[in-house]
Amino acid sequence: MTAISVRVTKSAPPHLIPNGGRIHCAGGRDGNDVDRRTGGADMADWIWExxxxxxxxxxxxxxxxxxxxxxxxxxTF
Known part of the structure; x- marks a missing residue:
């Protein structure tokens, strides 16, 4: 799945900021980040296979x- 890029402003509430409120330079992700949007999809893909x-x-x-x-x-027919 491809990730949807979201522009984050400093005035956005924390629950609307992707990556649990952590803002990364140029939309990057840190090594400890888990893409929570694909958790169920990965399991469905595994079961489907x-x-x-x-x-x-x-x-x-x-x-x-x-x-x-x-x-x-x-x-016998």
Whole structure:
């Protein structure tokens, strides 16, 4: 995700200032800063990738099972 740049003025209330009220020169971030806006999105991406992996292998397994079943029962139709 790309961060949205926000212009901060000294008159802004602390709860509206990004980075917990710390103002950085030229919008930079310090090493201890955590991007809290992507915490949930990162977890959702992680879960989504697991679901994609499971779905891909599950679908592959179903196709293999179907063709195994078809060819093993071909004389019974």
């Amino acid at each position: 697991i679901l994609r992996y499971v779905a891909a292998w599950g679908g592959t397994g179903l196709v293999i099972w179907f063709w195994y079943w078809m060819f093993s029962n071909i004389g």
